[in-house]
Amino acid sequence: MERRVPLRLELHGITRRFGEVVANDGIDLTVEPGEIHALLGENGAGKSTLVNVLYGMLQPDSGQILIDGEPVRIHGPRDAIAAGIGMVHQHFMLVPVFTVTENVMLGAEPARGGPARLLDRQRARARVVEVSGRYSLAVDPDATVEDLPVGVQQRAEIVKALAREVDLLILDEPTAVLTPQETDDLLEVMRTLKAAGKSIVFITHKLREVTAIADRITVVRNGRVVGTTGPEESEDALAAMMVGRTVSLQVSKPPQPPGEPVLSVAGLAVNDERGHRVVDGVDLTVHAGEVLGIAGVQGNGQTELVEAVMGLRPVLTGTVHMKGTPLVGRRTKDILRMHVGYIPEDRSVDGLVKEFTIAENLVLNMYDTTPYGSRWILRPAAIASSAAERVERFDIRTTSPQAAVATLSGGNQQKVIVARELTRPLTMLVAAQPTRGLDVGSIEFIHRQILHEREVGTAVLLVSSELDEVIALADRIAVMYRGRILDVVNPQTPREQIGLLMAGVRGDSAPGQVGGDGADAT
């Protein structure tokens, strides 16, 4: 059933609380028919809560939703879809073992006639082909989702929404997992959809994308709408609206000659859990007082590379040396004791024991050494006083150092890890996704801490899928793609060129290139 008139959406005074926290505080929003409306805000500003209310995944405590001027009640996704609202979630809502067709048909399955009402896979498949053709969203209807690259999975997700004849599409942080090129493709798809009369609510915290595509921009901070503006607004002004104060998007990084080589990785090969070769002959050198940034789309072997360096994953072939001492085969504990700091990429799984107190988490790597304890006992007084001092110094916002880490916000949890890893003299710091999912204030703080380590002569290996972060912090950028270092470039290299490398396209004689063929350069 195709609607002839594009859909106009109004939200009035949407409020939603989670316990004490007010995630949405009287939000008003109007999405005009056929416009791309960006919802801009920091992590934790309440964007996701708002769209989950809109899609019926959450019920608002108060407020009203109007579609084409009529108030509607949305009790669940089924109501939302019936009202013409579709959503592409940040974490894809696709069943990995199903085919694209099965995922698209799920919930609205065509059935063959007859008493058995068996699934009509042919009809469902034809629908996928038709929708993907109409909006030029190339996707193989018969492919199993888990075998598809992330960008294609996202297209399947969009096809899934469009196959339900929705007129308004919510895209929740759609570019977080994409390469710059895939992001460009997605923006193109959004233009196509707009041309076809669809309205789009585009959620992001990336300013560049907003100014590139949005017709109007609504900025959300601390659960409230700060203002609505147009794409002509400057990025600095948008950033200030988003954070609530003027922010410098640049970190100052004084030039500094690199010192001795500290970390040397040669010919490293590592498999993942399923036996796939995900690190495939990596050579790297990180020098004292230098930040080597590893750029790349998530899932190109960065995780496994870091784990191999830290002794958390078996190495198939190759060597890892720190100042001439081999690390392969050593226990992680011993590597940490060799003055290596490690910020793991998933703070809740690998970085912290969430049920433990802040004080306990702060000594997880040193609990059995003086002054915190010995082989047999802990010294709670020393642990407590050190915790009090570090909570102060790293500005960890908590009621008490004896509070469980689980009670902290994401930014403060990450500060606990940083405080634990950076309060001892380091030779090397391995930081994987150190600012993922954090607010701007915490990001600035952690960036300063990393650059401070660089100044005092620590060799820093930084892995991040945020290209901006790598460019801001790194002295050299190694681009990783499918388990290999495609190239090592300097941070002045144009973004587009790094973007191409991240997509596996290697320029031949590009300017700014300081090393070739995965070799390191100094």
Added chain:
Amino acid sequence: MTAPDTVPATAAVAEPARFWTRERKAGTGLGVTGLVAAALFGALASDRPAAFTLAETTAGDTVEINGTLGAVVFGLLAAVAGAALWAPRARRWFVLLLAAGIVAVVVSFLCWQLSRSPQNVLPLGNVIRSSVIFALPLIFGGLAGTIGERSGVINIAIEGQFIMGAFFAALVATVAASVWFGIVAAAIGGLLIAALLAMLAIRFVVDQIVVGVVLIVFALGVTGFLFEQLMAPAPTRYNAPSRVPTWEVPALSDIPLVGPVLFRANIFVYLALALVVLVYVGLFHTRWGLRTRAVGEHPAAADTVGVKVLGLRYLNVLLAGAIAGVGGAYFTLLATTNFNKGMTAGLGFIALATMIFGRWNPVGVLLAAVFFGFSRALAVYLGSIGSPIPSQFLNMLPYLATIAVVAGLVGRARPPAADGKPYIKG
């Protein structure tokens, strides 16, 4: 839309050729087993002939083979099958070669056993019939487990649903003087346990394993108590059901070997086979099945397209409970004709092993159940003809097979991704 089509962003690095492929692992295992069988069984066997007949009795035409010769030859055949798995194209013949190898090891073993036993004839018809009979509760239980876990709820309580089904079947079939009422009552008995499981696991989000174990203890306790209070004092009034009748399908029952087993059979055999087909078609070719599998793999994905995750889980757990309950009726309306405390003897757990062995697939469940049934039937028959091996060891066979399978010898079994994980909206 150019680059992402040709350049996938994820690390789909070419898979390196691993030396220890599934074929080579299985081939080595089979080869070693075959050689050991040839040496060991050959040494232990006597020169008396081992005889096999297709019939259900020991009378009639037999195939005979010298015991020592048979044990050695079939052991070597298994080793050859194992070696063949190392051949370049073995992948295509994997299942066939593995099955042939296992059968050869079994025959080698039988040659030893029969040649040493006073009664040296093995009536295959008889063994197959009892294999199917022993397989029946495992089929019902395995299907029940499959339906539950495919939608993400672990049903450890199959044992409890069995015992409730067995009890209610005996009670109602005696009181109402009808096995049909007994079977319906058994389904309701299983349903009761399932309803408790569903409520505690889905609504109150209690750990599913813990709930399951508690429910088993509960079901054993309740039926045991009622047995003492009600049945034991007056067995003829409350605990004397008749056995289910045997129905014959004309013509089909004349097929040699399988005909009599499958088509001169009782309601449980027909029901089990029908359920295998129904659940298979249901899971993979209907709306219910697609949604069930989605809910078991990625409930949030199902929820966001409007599938009622919790509702579907309730439905499936209840359905599974009813099926397991009917499986319980087998114990009192077919295997015996009276209820006894704890008579299900842990078969509910073997049913779970059947489900894993069958890889959460109804057809797999059927094959796994028949395999377990066969090893039990063999153990029983060899015990009855005075085998030199203590029956306790023979009875271990199904469990050893389970351990081998669950430990992943036959390949890693991959359960539904959200199996056992409660779904909380938000």
